[in-house]
Amino acid sequence: MSQRVYITGLGMISAIGNNVPEAFQSLSNSKTGIGKINHLTTRYKDEFLAGEIKLSNKDLADLVKDNNPDLNRNSYIAMLAAKEAVIHSGIDTKDGMRTGVISSTTVAGMGKTELYYKELFEKDDHLGVLDTHDCGDSTERIADYIGNVDYVTTISTACSSAANAVMLGCRMIKHGLLDRAVVGGVDALSKFTFNGFNTLMILDREWCKPFDENRKGLNLGEAAGFLVIEGEHALNKRGGKALAEVVGYANANDAYHQTASSPEGFGATLAIQQALQMSGLTPSQIDYINMHGTGTPNNDQSEGMATKAIFGDQVPKFSSTKAFTGHTLAAAASIEAIISVLSLQNNMIFPNLNFTTPIAELNLIPETKLLLTPVNTILSNSFGFGGNCSSLIFKKA
Amino acid sequence: MGCISPQNTIDANWFFETIAEPNVDHFNAIEPSYKEYIAPNLLRRMGRAIKMGVATANLAINQAEIKNVDAIITGTGLGCFEDSERFLLALLDNNEQFLTPTSFIQSTHNTVGSQIALIMKCHDYNFTYVHRGFSFESTVQDALMLFAEGKKTIMVGGIEEHTPNFVLLNRRAKKFKNYNATVPFWESTTPGIQMSEGGAFFVLHHAKTEKSIACIDGMQTLYKPKTSEEILKKLHAFLQSHNLKLSDIDVTMMGFSSDVNFDKLLVEMLPSIEKESIVASYKHVSGEYHTASAFAMWTAAKLVEKQQLPEVLAVSTKRPSQIKRVLVINQYLGINFSFTLLSQC
Numbered sequence: 033m034s035q036r037v038y039i040t041g042l043g044m045i046s047a048i049g050n051n052v053p054e055a056f057q058s059l060s061n062s063k064t065g066i067g068k069i070n071h072l073t074t075r076y077k078d079e080f081l082a083g084e085i086k087l088s089n090k091d092l093a094d095l096v097k098d099n100n101p102d103l104n105r106n107s108y109i110a111m112l113a114a115k116e117a118v119i120h121s122g123i124d125t126k127d128g129m130r131t132g133v134i135s136s137t138t139v140a141g142m143g144k145t146e147l148y149y150k151e152l153f154e155k156d157d158h159l160g161v162l163d164t165h166d167c168g169d170s171t172e173r174i175a176d177y178i179g180n181v182d183y184v185t186t187i188s189t190a191c192s193s194a195a196n197a198v199m200l201g202c203r204m205i206k207h208g209l210l211d212r213a214v215v216g217g218v219d220a221l222s223k224f225t226f227n228g229f230n231t232l233m234i235l236d237r238e239w240c241k242p243f244d245e246n247r248k249g250l251n252l253g254e255a256a257g258f259l260v261i262e263g264e265h266a267l268n269k270r271g272g273k274a275l276a277e278v279v280g281y282a283n284a285n286d287a288y289h290q291t292a293s294s295p296e297g298f299g300a301t302l303a304i305q306q307a308l309q310m311s312g313l314t315p316s317q318i319d320y321i322n323m324h325g326t327g328t329p330n331n332d333q334s335e336g337m338a339t340k341a342i343f344g345d346q347v348p349k350f351s352s353t354k355a356f357t358g359h360t361l362a363a364a365a366s367i368e369a370i371i372s373v374l375s376l377q378n379n380m381i382f383p384n385l386n387f388t389t390p391i392a393e394l395n396l397i398p399e400t401k402l403l404l405t406p407v408n409t410i411l412s413n414s415f416g417f418g419g420n421c422s423s424l425i426f427k428k429a
Numbered sequence: 430m431g432c433i434s435p436q437n438t439i440d441a442n443w444f445f446e447t448i449a450e451p452n453v454d455h456f457n458a459i460e461p462s463y464k465e466y467i468a469p470n471l472l473r474r475m476g477r478a479i480k481m482g483v484a485t486a487n488l489a490i491n492q493a494e495i496k497n498v499d500a501i502i503t504g505t506g507l508g509c510f511e512d513s514e515r516f517l518l519a520l521l522d523n524n525e526q527f528l529t530p531t532s533f534i535q536s537t538h539n540t541v542g543s544q545i546a547l548i549m550k551c552h553d554y555n556f557t558y559v560h561r562g563f564s565f566e567s568t569v570q571d572a573l574m575l576f577a578e579g580k581k582t583i584m585v586g587g588i589e590e591h592t593p594n595f596v597l598l599n600r601r602a603k604k605f606k607n608y609n610a611t612v613p614f615w616e617s618t619t620p621g622i623q624m625s626e627g628g629a630f631f632v633l634h635h636a637k638t639e640k641s642i643a644c645i646d647g648m649q650t651l652y653k654p655k656t657s658e659e660i661l662k663k664l665h666a667f668l669q670s671h672n673l674k675l676s677d678i679d680v681t682m683m684g685f686s687s688d689v690n691f692d693k694l695l696v697e698m699l700p701s702i703e704k705e706s707i708v709a710s711y712k713h714v715s716g717e718y719h720t721a722s723a724f725a726m727w728t729a730a731k732l733v734e735k736q737q738l739p740e741v742l743a744v745s746t747k748r749p750s751q752i753k754r755v756l757v758i759n760q761y762l763g764i765n766f767s768f769t770l771l772s773q774c
Contacts, residue, residue, distance in 0.1 A: 075525050075526075156601070166507055166561060167508075167538065168563070168564075176653075184652050185560045185563050188539055227525050227528055231533055284553065284555075285551060287547050290535075290543060298552065418543025
């Protein structure tokens with residue numbers, strides 16, 4: 033049970049780049065990926081901004097080298113990011129060790145279903161979307177793309193999904209059920225999610241401003257982010273190199289409202305507390321917090337309260353990186369886990385863009401410029417609809 | 430435990446005496462009057478998947494006579510499909526205008542699990558698994574890990590709903606076939622299934638209590654096994670890890686779906702299983718859905734409780750003299766396979 037779990041490979045595709053090195057460039061140059069909508073078909077494309085991946089479906093198909101008509105944007109980006117993580121880690125899935133793929137998504141195949149749904153009732157051409165609409169589809173595509181995968185499952189806990197995928201992967205390794213896992217999340221933009229968030233009136237028409245007094249909401253983004261995690265036994269056996277260690281994780285429920293977070297951040301406080309407890313670290317030993325920080329009035333208030341409840345007046349350096357990528361929903365926690373590993377590796381804290389005025393009652397001030405400073409421990413938060421709250425803690429390997 | 434399915438499982442006394450046949454090519458769940466289980470102010474807004482989930486969770490909690498759980502783990506392949514479809518149609522029909530958020534909010538896959546948490550005021554562990562024929566299996570695997578991590582009482586469930594449009598489209602895609610009572614599922618020579626729906630929740634406790642119905646000894650999933658030999662090899666290893674042989678299993682419930690392609694590997698395995706154990710089938714009464722394995726677990730627990738194999742489920746001609754151990758071998762689309770092992774407490 034006590035086996036340690038290490039991160040050994042990273043892969044991501046998002047608005048700030050098609051792979052991890054490109055994302056690192058954007059992050060260290062404070063260059064956001066959020067802009068005008070180009071690929072998503074929506075009547076609001078000139079009214080809102082989004083963090084789109086800068087590639088068309090055709091470009092993605094060429095990168096994946098698969099013209100299977102059943103593939104959709106969600107699967108393309110999931111396959112690319114997962115493959116990047118596997119190559120980065122240097123694992124060989126044919127070496128006889130047990131490999132799992134634990135993915136997460138909220139939108140699944142909806143981006144394609146919504147294009148053809150009406151015509152499915154009359155024409156046969158796109159009935160294949162019935163097989164690729166569900167959440168499990170992209171996970172099995174990843175598994176088959178990587179090859180020799182022993183275990184697959186998919187999680188959907190709204191915007192905390194990928195944190196739970198990381199957590200489940202760690203637990204399965206510690207329980208001896210797997211030797212290693214490719215864990216993360218994926219959500220491509222769709223009209224469905226875009227309109228959903230628009231009806232909730234939590235989209236900012238300008239760049240989102242996490243933790244700013246005048247924040248108006250979030251910018252949606254799309255991304256796939258995957259990490260290879262390995263148990264220390266498997267890692268030592270193959271002589272691989274650890275990038276970081278997962279030392280804490282916790283999942284709690286706010287049980288306050290289906291979509292809103294409790295004002296005092298009850299569930300968030302529980303998740304952070306329990307993750308800290310598991311890591312054996314005291315609050316003062318956390319060097320940096322990568323916040324959920326969506327930029328909605330409700331989240332940032334609630335998360336800020338939880339942060340104060342745990343850290344009191346000694347709040348560590350923190351930022352939300354969602355102003356770079358947009359809120360990538362199920363992928364957000366894995367994208368931010370990857371950004372956290374980049375922080376640990378490079379001793380860098382990436383800035384909270386677009387911030388000017390602290391929230392009056394919290395007076396929490398994020399890092400607004402790239403900061404070069406020793407970073408050894410990071411807390412990363414992710415919260416979602418349904419009260420799902422998850423926190424992860426990473427440590428320099 | 431609580432179970433809503435195409436059969437009268439909602440009635441605690443029902444034990445396969447009366448069997449409902451499908452509606453030609455698909456099954457519809459027999460739903461109770463939800464007012465008995467859910468407060469009217471909540472009920473009004475809930476989609477069917479949420480109602481099935483909350484009602485069966487309620488039944489399970491009442492039967493177990495508990496008030497709190499340490500974890501709520503939900504499995505669903507398609508989630509709240511009715512609400513997803515409602516929001517999708519509204520946005521397509523109105524060109525992305527005049528939309529209201531209710532159906533979008535409820536379309537989120539974790540709505541069932543979070544509604545139960547809200548009603549129970551449960552701030553603890555809450556997970557939703559959404560992986561095809563592993564959705565329910567993942568909940569049980571997770572619960573078994575949580576017990577090893579020190580949790581005491583856990584609720585797991587599987588829920589699936591279909592809509593008239595969903596049935597219509599799958600029919601157009603030739604995924605269904607008309608139910609034919611004269612051809613046993615394991616002797617089918619044609620493709621096609623009878624799509625179904627249902628919900629089942631279980632309260633699991635880390636140790637035996639006087640309320641215990643059955644014990645879950647183990648659960649394992651197999652992704653895309655290539656041959657029946659491979660499955661059998663993994664099955665023997667699975668049983669061996671519990672110090673058991675196939676001959677120790679009193680009833681083996683196999684997930685024949687009546688689709689000749691999906692069932693191929695199970696049909697090939699049937700003779701070797703039947704040599705050692707008594708075989709039963711369940712999808713001819715439950716129909717096929719992502720979380721049909723939750724119906725199977727409910728059935729397996731009932732077999733152990735009642736010490737009887739209902740005639741309607743029997744595949745083998747032999748009948749068990751006792752039912753100490755039941756093994757479920759489920760398959761979904763010939764891709765997702767699982768073993769669930771239950772025993773008498």
